[in-house]
Amino acid sequence: MNFELLTQLIVNGLIVGLLYGVIGMCFVLVYKSTKIVNFAQGEFLLIGAWVCWTALVYLELPFLLGFVLSLCFMAAFGILLQMVVLRPMIGEPIISVIMITIGLSIFFQSLMKWIFGVSPQSYPQVFDTQNINILGLNIEMAYLMSTVIAIIIMGAFYFFFKHSKHGLAMRATAFDQQVAQSLGISVKNVFAMSWAIAATVSATAGIVLGMVNGVSDSLSIMGIKVFPAVILGGLDSIVGAIAGGVIIGVLENVAEFVDSQYLHVGNMYDIAPFYVLLIILWFKPYGLFGTKDIERI
Amino acid sequence: MTESILKVEQVSLAFGGVKALTDVSFDVKKGSVFSIIGPNGAGKTSMLNCISGRYQPNEGNVIFQGNNVTNLDPNDRADLGMGRTFQNLALFGHLSVLDNIMVGRHHLLKNNWLTGPLYWASGAQKEELEHRRIVEEVIDFLEISHIRKAVAGTLSYGLRKRVELARAMALNPKLILLDEPMAGMNLEEKEDMARYILDLNEEFDITVMMIEHDMGVVMDISHEVMVLDFGKKLISGLPDEVMADPHVKRAYLGIEDDLEEAS
Numbered sequence: 001m002n003f004e005l006l007t008q009l010i011v012n013g014l015i016v017g018l019l020y021g022v023i024g025m026c027f028v029l030v031y032k033s034t035k036i037v038n039f040a041q042g043e044f045l046l047i048g049a050w051v052c053w054t055a056l057v058y059l060e061l062p063f064l065l066g067f068v069l070s071l072c073f074m075a076a077f078g079i080l081l082q083m084v085v086l087r088p089m090i091g092e093p094i095i096s097v098i099m100i101t102i103g104l105s106i107f108f109q110s111l112m113k114w115i116f117g118v119s120p121q122s123y124p125q126v127f128d129t130q131n132i133n134i135l136g137l138n139i140e141m142a143y144l145m146s147t148v149i150a151i152i153i154m155g156a157f158y159f160f161f162k163h164s165k166h167g168l169a170m171r172a173t174a175f176d177q178q179v180a181q182s183l184g185i186s187v188k189n190v191f192a193m194s195w196a197i198a199a200t201v202s203a204t205a206g207i208v209l210g211m212v213n214g215v216s217d218s219l220s221i222m223g224i225k226v227f228p229a230v231i232l233g234g235l236d237s238i239v240g241a242i243a244g245g246v247i248i249g250v251l252e253n254v255a256e257f258v259d260s261q262y263l264h265v266g267n268m269y270d271i272a273p274f275y276v277l278l279i280i281l282w283f284k285p286y287g288l289f290g291t292k293d294i295e296r297i
Numbered sequence: 298m299t300e301s302i303l304k305v306e307q308v309s310l311a312f313g314g315v316k317a318l319t320d321v322s323f324d325v326k327k328g329s330v331f332s333i334i335g336p337n338g339a340g341k342t343s344m345l346n347c348i349s350g351r352y353q354p355n356e357g358n359v360i361f362q363g364n365n366v367t368n369l370d371p372n373d374r375a376d377l378g379m380g381r382t383f384q385n386l387a388l389f390g391h392l393s394v395l396d397n398i399m400v401g402r403h404h405l406l407k408n409n410w411l412t413g414p415l416y417w418a419s420g421a422q423k424e425e426l427e428h429r430r431i432v433e434e435v436i437d438f439l440e441i442s443h444i445r446k447a448v449a450g451t452l453s454y455g456l457r458k459r460v461e462l463a464r465a466m467a468l469n470p471k472l473i474l475l476d477e478p479m480a481g482m483n484l485e486e487k488e489d490m491a492r493y494i495l496d497l498n499e500e501f502d503i504t505v506m507m508i509e510h511d512m513g514v515v516m517d518i519s520h521e522v523m524v525l526d527f528g529k530k531l532i533s534g535l536p537d538e539v540m541a542d543p544h545v546k547r548a549y550l551g552i553e554d555d556l557e558e559a560s
C-alpha cells in the first residue's frame with residue numbers, strides 16, 4: 001500500500017473539503033434565512049473568479065487590490081440580485097423560486113461563456129513559490145492560502161452570528177420571519193445581506209480555486225459538488241455544512257486512491273460522494289446535523 | 298390619559314371577497330389598557346395585524362403617536378415603539394430565555410457587521426452588557442429569573458407566554474399589542490398575567506392593547522373595551538357600559554332574552 005500517496009490525498013481532501021465547507025456554508029446561509037435552495041451557487045464562484053481575473057489581467061491591479069475589489073463587486077451583485085430578481089418572489093411558491101435560481105444558473109453560465117470565452121484562463125503568478133513542503137507533503141501555496149482563508153471565514157461566521165446585531169437578526173429571521181419583524185428586524189435587509197454574504201464568500205472560494213486550476217466553466221460545477229456535502233450535513237446546519245464538506249472532500253480523495261491502486265474503474269473521484277450520500281441518507285434522512293421537520297425538494 | 302397614542306381611522310380589510318374588517322375607527326388613549334373582544338372570526342386578530350403591520354388595510358389609516366404608519370413595514374413600526382406578542386407561541390425554541398429576551402433589544406443595538414465580530418475591541422461587549430442589565434430588569438419584573446438559563450422550548454405554556462411578554466417589553470415599546478395573553482392558562486396563571494399587565498401599564502408606562510376572551514379579566518383590568526362582530530365595530534366604551542349593551546349581549550355573550558325589551 002502506498003502510504004505516501006494516501007496521506008497526500010487525504011491532506012488534499014481536507015483542504016478541498018474545507019473549501020467545500022465554505023461554499024456549503026453560503027448555501028446553508030441562504031437556505032436558512034430565505035428558504036431558497038440556491039442552484040446558482042456555483043455561478044457565484046464563477047463570476048467572482050472571472051471578475052477577479054479581469055481586474056488582475058486587464059486592469060493589471062495588484063492581487064490584493066483586485067481581490068478586494070472583486071469581493072466588493074460580488075457583495076453589490078448579491079444585493080442587486082436579491083432586490084431585482086428574488087424580492088418580487090417573496091411569498092410565491094418555493095418551487096417557482098427554485099426554478100428561478102436554476103434559470104439564473106444557466107443564464108450566468110452562458111453569460112460568462114459569452115463574455116470570457118470557453119477556454120480556461122490562468123491567473124498571473126501570485127506567489128513566488130508554487131509549492132511548499134510541510135512534513136514531507138507537497139502542498140500548493142494557493143491551497144495553503146485557501147485553508148487559511150477558509151478557517152478565517154468560519155471564525156468570522158461564528159462571531160458574526162454570535163455577537164453582531166445583523167447576525168442576530170439573521171438567526172431570528174431564520175426562525176420565524178413574522179416574529180422577527182415584530183421585534184424590529186427588517187426581513188428585506190436580512191435577505192439582501194444573506195445573498196451578499198453568500199456571493200462574496202463564494203467568490204473568495206472561486207478565486208482560490210481559479211488560482212489552482214485556472215478559471216473555467218468547471219468552477220460552476222462546484223455548486224453541484226457541494227450539494228452532497230450540504231445534504232449530508234443537513235440542509236439547515238452551518239456546522240453540518242463544514243462537516244459535510246470535509247467528509248466529502250476526504251472521501252473523494254480516498255475513493256481516488258482506492259480506485260487508482262486497486263479497482264481501476266475510473267471516475268470514482270466524482271461518483272463516490274454521491275454513493276456515500278445515498279447510504280447515509282438511508283439511515284439519517286435529515287442529514288447528520290439537520291433539523292427533523294424541514295421540507296425537502 | 299386624554300391624549301391618544303393610537304388612532305385607527307376607518308380601516309377596512311378584505312381577503313378577496315371576505316371582508317375581515319369594515320370601516321373600523323377607534324382611539325387608544327395614552328396610558329390605558331384597551332381590550333378588543335368579539336366572537337371567533339370577528340376580525341380581532343386582523344385588526345391587531347393591521348396595527349402591527351402584518352396586514353396592510355385596504356382603506357383607512359393607522360396613526361401611531363401622530364405618525365401615519367399605515368404603509369410602514371412591521372419592523373419600522375417596532376422601531377417606533379410598538380411591541381407585540383402572538384396568539385400561538387412564537388419563541389425561539391432552541392435559545393435560552395435570556396437570549397430570547399435579548400433579541401428584543403436587537404433594534405437598539407449599535408454595533409454593526411464590522412464591529413460585532415471584533416467583540417472585545419469595539420465596545421460591542423460593553424454594549425451587550427448594558428442591554429443585559431435592562432433585560433435583567435424585565436426578567437425581575439416578570440419574575441422569571443429562576444428560568445433565565447432554561448431553553449425556551451422546554452418551558453410550560455404559562456411561562457412561555459410570560460417570556461414572550463418579556464421579549465416584547467425588551468423593545469422599550471410605548472404600545473404593546475397582546476394577542477390573547479391568557480389563552481389556555483389556568484386560573485392562577487391568569488391572575489398573575491393580569492397583574493403583570495396592570496403593572497407594566499402603570500410602572501413602565503406602556504399602553505396596552507389586547508385581545509382576550511376571558512370576560513372576567515377583560516372587565517377587571519381594561520379602561521376601555523371595544524366589541525367587534527363580523528368585522529364591524531359594535532360599540533366601545535367603559536367595561537360596564539359595554540357589558541350592559543344589548544347588542545353586545547346578543548353578539549357575544551349569547552343572551553337574547555331581554556333584547557326586545559331593551560331596544
